[in-house]
Amino acid sequence: MTIDTEPLKSVSDIERTTLMTLLPGRIATMLGGRRWRSLAPLAVLIVLCVLIAVANPNFIEVRNLVRLANSAAVPLTLAMGLTFIILMGSIDLSVEGTLSVAAMVVVLLAANDSNGNDFGWWAVLAAVAAGTVMGLISGLVQTMLRIPSFMATLGMWFIGLGLSVYMLGGSAIRLNDASIRDLALHRFLGLPLAVWVALGAFALAAVIQYHTRLGRHILAIGGHEDVTKLSGVNVTRVRIAAFALAGFFFGIAGVLAAAQLGQSHAVIGDGRLFAAVTAVVVGGTALTGGEGGVVNTAVGVLIVTVLANGMILLGISPYIQQTVQGLMIIAAVALSLDRVRLKIVK
Amino acid sequence: MKDSKTVTFSGSVSRRTLMVGAAAGAATLAMPKVLRAADKPTLVTSIRSLSNPYHAVWKTGAEAYAKWAGLEHVTLVSEGNSEKGIADIKAMLAKTNGNMVLNSDPNDTPDARPIVEACAKAGAYVVTQWNKPADLHPKDFNPNYVSHIEFDGISSGKTIAEILFKTIGGKGGIVALGGLISTTAAIERKKGLDAALAANPDIKLLDFQVANWKSTEAFDLMGNLLTRFGDDIKGIWAANDDMGSGALEALRAENLAGKVPIVGVDGIKTAVDAVRTGEFACTVTSDPFWQGGMGLAIGYNAKTGKFDPTKEPPEHREFYGKAVLISHDNVEEYYKTNVESKPEIDWNDLWGRVTGAIRA
Numbered sequence: 128m129t130i131d132t133e134p135l136k137s138v139s140d141i142e143r144t145t146l147m148t149l150l151p152g153r154i155a156t157m158l159g160g161r162r163w164r165s166l167a168p169l170a171v172l173i174v175l176c177v178l179i180a181v182a183n184p185n186f187i188e189v190r191n192l193v194r195l196a197n198s199a200a201v202p203l204t205l206a207m208g209l210t211f212i213i214l215m216g217s218i219d220l221s222v223e224g225t226l227s228v229a230a231m232v233v234v235l236l237a238a239n240d241s242n243g244n245d246f247g248w249w250a251v252l253a254a255v256a257a258g259t260v261m262g263l264i265s266g267l268v269q270t271m272l273r274i275p276s277f278m279a280t281l282g283m284w285f286i287g288l289g290l291s292v293y294m295l296g297g298s299a300i301r302l303n304d305a306s307i308r309d310l311a312l313h314r315f316l317g318l319p320l321a322v323w324v325a326l327g328a329f330a331l332a333a334v335i336q337y338h339t340r341l342g343r344h345i346l347a348i349g350g351h352e353d354v355t356k357l358s359g360v361n362v363t364r365v366r367i368a369a370f371a372l373a374g375f376f377f378g379i380a381g382v383l384a385a386a387q388l389g390q391s392h393a394v395i396g397d398g399r400l401f402a403a404v405t406a407v408v409v410g411g412t413a414l415t416g417g418e419g420g421v422v423n424t425a426v427g428v429l430i431v432t433v434l435a436n437g438m439i440l441l442g443i444s445p446y447i448q449q450t451v452q453g454l455m456i457i458a459a460v461a462l463s464l465d466r467v468r469l470k471i472v473k
Numbered sequence: 474m475k476d477s478k479t480v481t482f483s484g485s486v487s488r489r490t491l492m493v494g495a496a497a498g499a500a501t502l503a504m505p506k507v508l509r510a511a512d513k514p515t516l517v518t519s520i521r522s523l524s525n526p527y528h529a530v531w532k533t534g535a536e537a538y539a540k541w542a543g544l545e546h547v548t549l550v551s552e553g554n555s556e557k558g559i560a561d562i563k564a565m566l567a568k569t570n571g572n573m574v575l576n577s578d579p580n581d582t583p584d585a586r587p588i589v590e591a592c593a594k595a596g597a598y599v600v601t602q603w604n605k606p607a608d609l610h611p612k613d614f615n616p617n618y619v620s621h622i623e624f625d626g627i628s629s630g631k632t633i634a635e636i637l638f639k640t641i642g643g644k645g646g647i648v649a650l651g652g653l654i655s656t657t658a659a660i661e662r663k664k665g666l667d668a669a670l671a672a673n674p675d676i677k678l679l680d681f682q683v684a685n686w687k688s689t690e691a692f693d694l695m696g697n698l699l700t701r702f703g704d705d706i707k708g709i710w711a712a713n714d715d716m717g718s719g720a721l722e723a724l725r726a727e728n729l730a731g732k733v734p735i736v737g738v739d740g741i742k743t744a745v746d747a748v749r750t751g752e753f754a755c756t757v758t759s760d761p762f763w764q765g766g767m768g769l770a771i772g773y774n775a776k777t778g779k780f781d782p783t784k785e786p787p788e789h790r791e792f793y794g795k796a797v798l799i800s801h802d803n804v805e806e807y808y809k810t811n812v813e814s815k816p817e818i819d820w821n822d823l824w825g826r827v828t829g830a831i832r833a
Contacts, residue, residue: 183701185700185701186700188700190699190700191700194696194697194699194700197696197726198692198693198696198697240742240746288524291524292522292523292524296529297522297523297524297525297526297528297529297532298526298529298530298741298742299526299715299718299741299742299743301743301746311722311726312725312726319726384689387692387722387726388688388689388692388718388719388722389722389725390688390718390743392524392525392526393524394524394525394687395689397687397689398685398687398689398690399689435693435697436696436697436700439680439682439694439697439698439700439701440697440700440701442680442701445651445654445681445682445683446654446683448683
């Protein structure tokens with residue numbers, strides 16, 4: 128499937144680009160180089176792993192690989208949802224808000240140290256449903272009120288955060304339901320259940336992207352929304368569905384985060400948005416939409432996680448870790464996207 | 474045809490949205506009138522956010538004092554935005570005509586000056602806590618700038634480190650989790666840890682890492698540190714309880730909870746619970762309940778003339794408060810009086826927790 132990067136994205140119909148502008152990109156693709164580019168993030172990941180393993184053999188210990196998988200679980204689930212949004216050329220900033228709402232719902236409905244509820248796994252269902260509804264609202268606000276996704280989801284971020292602060296009374300509430308905590312503490316085939324859930328989320332996202340109409344429509348919208356619309360795709364419906372889908376993944380991530388930390392507080396999502404966007408972009412999905420996918424994102428999540436793990440193993444001073452992270456992000460993105468094909472860089 | 478319909482539709486919706494927005498705005502404007510009715514001074518608390526347990530307890534303390542004193546109380550939240558914090562305070566000064574007492578935890582160090590200047594100009598009385606520039610002094614704004622309260626981070630960091638060292642038997646390796654690098658509390662607490670390490674040469678600091686005060690970051694960081702040092706880690710020093718609890722959950726995922734003791738600062742409920750189960754060796758708290766209430770009490774007593782700030786000794790104008798240590802020995806009692814019930818504080822004892830003037 129060849130879909131071209133079109134940096135000028137707009138929700139409105141005012142903007143109309145002719146097919147002619149697509150041609151240079153298509154020619155560049157035919158001349159090759161594309162295939163190699165798409166493998167760049169994977170190459171970065173492998174090089175990174177080899178370098179760290181040489182410097183500190185502890186890295187390839189089974190125990191460390193399990194820890195790596197464990198710390199990748201929440202970001203992977205989040206990034207799966209975010210990938211669909213970024214593929215459309217939109218952005219979902221509500222990651223932290225939706226995650227904290229889901230974590231709040233699961234903790235308040237399951238056994239906890241604040242109220243008498245004990246709905247067990249119904250709490251998990253409710254949390255995922257809450258995440259989905261948040262995403263659905265983002266989608267409706269964006270399409271019905273015609274507000275750009277950046278602003279619509281920024282609003283949902285704060286609404287979600289405010290809701291969690293209010294419901295949790297500003298404090299941290301403990302999750303006492305043993306079966307939900309088992310998501311983080313119980314292991315199956317050596318891996319914590321949270322990792323299996325994240326792998327499940329990845330599989331689901333891959334199926335949606337590569338084997339369903341919704342997945343293909345999302346990619347098409349990111350490639351060229353006007354053309355997609357003229358081809359008879361109900362763009363509005365696809366957008367709403369994509370945001371709801373993203374909310375669904377954020378909801379799952381919220382449950383996993385609450386299970387891992389054994390508690391929920393409103394700021395449980397702090398820093399997750401940036402990590403998720405970084406993972407998606409480092410994996411090679413273009414912020415302009417239409418290029419990349421969930422497999423890229425999985426690689427991106429691993430790069431970010433391995434990097435964080437590696438910096439500790441190599442004993443890099445905390446004072447310069449962020450600098451190293453920044454350099455790696457720029458390097459990875461520079462390698463993975465064909466800059467020449469971009470007509471405009473904003 | 475379809476397009477023109479969409480345009481019409483979007484127009485009507487935004488008009489409706491406008492109406493709803495206007496109604497909400499009008500409702501907000503109507504609220505301050507209730508506040509204006511009071512002749513007695515309004516108590517105002519200005520804090521960073523309500524989404525962290527520390528400031529949530531601070532607000533409870535402030536409300537407890539307001540109820541005890543029978544006064545109107547308003548909480549302003551800056552959400553980490555200095556401009557908003559200062560603007561909200563100025564708006565309150567205008568609303569109350571300066572007839573107010575402010576207890577502020579300024580969002581950032583430089584914020585204290587505009588806050589104090591605005592209060593002095595309007596004739597309101599102000600107490601600041603934690604953050605103020607070194608060259609800003611209460612005595613320069615007599616009588617309106619009543620006091621500034623801090624807690625000695627060096628002593629907190631040192632106290633918990635010493636208890637941690639004692640718990641692991643005086644020797645072995647530890648890892649330390651620091652707060653946001655640039656903050657005073659993070660720097661001071663680390664200084665305390667360094668001082669304790671210097672006095673205990675058998676303790677080895679395996680690594681010092683920064684988790685930015687957050688449990689989520691500490692959780693991931695701790696997993697990585699376990700890979701690097703494994704069983705060499707005998708204890709964990711955390712610059713706050715939230716990071717300590719994140720580290721605790723990372724230990725729990727590896728069946729190490731309770732085997733590697735953790736110490737922290739703040740005294741949040743999760744940490745107090747962990748001290749009870751033995752997973753935390755100790756935590757130390759500045760007692761936000763006391764900070765929230767007593768800051769207002771000191772300001773209110775100055776305003777009503779119960780004492781004259783200009784005649785108070787320097788250690789009542791800029792002082793370190795007494796931190797409360799919660800360890801295995803007193804955790805049950807602390808739990809009963811502070812967690813299961815609201816703490817009882819003698820609000821007339823204004824200077825009971827003064828431990829000395831702040832170091833220049």
